[in-house]
Amino acid sequence: MGLLQRLEMRQGQALVMTPQLLQAIKLLQLSHLDLAAYVDAELERNPLLERAEVEEPRGEAPAPAEEFGGDGDGDGGEPSAEPWLAQDLNPSRGEIESDLGTRLDNVFPDEGPAAREAPGGDSLSLTPAPWGNAGGSFDGEAPDFEATLTAESSLRDHLAGQLDLATRDPVERLVGGFLIDAIDEAGYLREDPATVAERLGVGLDLVGRVLGLVQGFDPSGVGGRDLAECLSIQLRERDRFDPAMQALVSRLDLVAKRDLAALRKLCGVDDEDLADMLAELRQLDPKPGRAFGSGPVxxxxPDVFVRPAPDGSWLVELNSEALPRVLVNQSYYATVARGAKSDTDKAFLSECLQTANWLTRSLEQRARTILKVASEIVRQQDGFFLNGVAHLRPLNLKTVADAIGMHESTVSRVTSNKSIGTSRGTFEMKYFFTAAIPGAAGAAAHSSEAVRHRIKQLIDGEADDVLSDDALVQRLRHEGVDIARRTVAKYRESLRIPSSIERRRERAALAR
Structure with a gap:
């Protein structure tokens, strides 16, 4: 059998992802913050793009909407082109003077007689402002009150100020500043003292001494390496760190489990003393640094708003504040294109025009797709918007994709990093997609989120009898939910609800 080399031509079909298609897919899954950053970058790079500032008239809807009946049936419309239109609503100075019938010098005295021409042609105000020159302005305008506001003190600044007063030793200040930088927002030291000593090239004794100095700063408990040390610092300042309390703090795991019998034996106290110690422990702050905040919230x-219409239907509309508006400056392109002589300039302008047109179309298509998917979610989960979490239905991406005629991956991209604003709060779109739990005796399936909510309701409604996981399974099966015990335990743990044994111990402790 011989080997031959030859050329062959074969015809086939293949899907090619163009750069424009990749860009559209990328825009579809971006959040409104990431999208705004992407658009800002394109505005800086592409001279043919400009931001469209639209001032919405009062009393009109700011965004396109889809409306359908409260029974969940209805066709989804398409948003109008209004969010992408721009108009110049800023009148010129001459128009204002014409409308008012007077010059602006008479309306704003600070701009009139008080202004004098400087030798260089610049205008210099000689009339002092009513509040002085607090804002640093020389044009006679009112001062900037924002410049006089004090910034909120951070935990680091608060501790650094105390360090400056506590020691004058430059080495101790260096070590103390390094330790303060290693304290997190909750007030805990996240750096090992031995590592600090090695990095700074100082002795471990010095680091320990400075750490003790920092742990004496306000707020009480700051600089602790774990919860036990944080509580110990606060108890020492209250002069309550006796041997019994020291033993209690050393076994916080037993405190979390409410194992009162083991704690009584460990601390060597009776029930009354143990109850007082636990009450005193609850008065301490486990996160002393949180009083200074953790940055701006x-x-x-929301990307989409859902609100009831007067006729009982649901109105779904896009949030205009989350939609970046850009326009293609065709007049500027025509002016520049006429002056372009080289092929390089013409190719650059052509590429910019193509990119700008594709970006505007991609943004509009993104808005239409989000509105279409959100409208179908509202139609599928109308029970939630009417009656709450307990009426959520099982829903997956394929159901929504088949209903609106899109691919499942497209729906997945649309629902990523998007949220819906409702009268019950703001929810991520992924929240409405829940797994199905089969119903008992052939009943309809239930949403896992609705079952999780029902478990929380049953535990919150406990009276004298604490419900175990088995008891919760029986209650749910009586309500038509076929669920296993391990699933109940998983949902209970996801809600951060302790077990029935721990809840029973907690009630016994509070009863004393």
């Missing part, structure tokens, strides 16, 4: 901005 980021509010979850």
């Amino acid at each position: 980021e509010v979850l901005v």
Whole structure:
């Protein structure tokens, strides 16, 4: 059998991912914050793109919406092009003067007689501001009150200020500053003293001495390496760190389990003394650094709003604040294209125009797709919006994809990093996709999130009898939910609810 070399031509079909298609897919799964950053980068890179600032008239809807009946049936419409239109609503100075019938010098005196021409042609205000020059302004305008506001003190700044007063030794200040930098937002030291000594090239005794100095700072308990040391520092400052309390703090695991019998034996106290010690332990702060905050709180901005319509239907609309608006400056392109002479300039302009057009179309298609998917989610989960979590239905990506005629991967990208604002709060889109738990005796399936919510309700409604996991299984089966005991235990642990034994011990401790 001989080997031959020859050329062959074969015809076949293949899916090619163009750069524009990859960009559209990328935009689809970005959150509104990441999308805003991406658009800002494109605005800096592409001279043909410009931001469209739209001022919504009062009393009108700020975003396109889809409306359908409360029974869950209805067709999803397409958003209008309104969010991508821009108009110039900023009048010029001449128009304002014409409308008011007077010059702005008479309306704003600070800009009139008080202004004098400087030798260089610049205007210099000679009239002092009513509040002085607090804002550092020389144009006669009111001072900037934001410049006079004090910034919130951080935990690090608070500890550094105390360190400056506590010691004058430059070496101790260096070690103390390093230790303060290693304290997290909760007030715990996350660096081993031996590692600190090795990095700074100092003795471990010096690091220990400075650490003891830092642990005496306010707030009480700061600088502890674990919860036990944090509580011990606070108890020492209260002069309550006796041998019995020391034994109690050394076994916080037994405190978490509410094992009162083992704690009484360990501490050598009776029931009354142990109850007082536990009550005193609850008064301590396990996270002393949280009083100084942990930076600005980021509010979850919904991408879609769902609100009831007057006729009982649901109105689904896009959040206009989360939609970046960009326009292609065709007039600028025409002006520059006429002056382009080299092939390189023409190719660059052509590429910029193509990229700009594709970006605007991709943003519009992204908005339409999000609105379409969100409308189908609302239609599928209308029971949740009417009656709450207990009426969530089992839902997966394939169900929504088949209903709106899209691929399952597209729905997955749309629901990633997106949220829906409702009257019950703001929820991620992934929240509405829950697994199905079969119903007992042939009943309909139940949503896992609804079952988890029902478990919490049953435990919160416990009276004298504490429900075990087996008892919860029986209660749920009577309500038509066929669930295993291990699933109940998993859901209970996900809700951070202790076991029935621990809850029973806690009640016994509180009864005393």
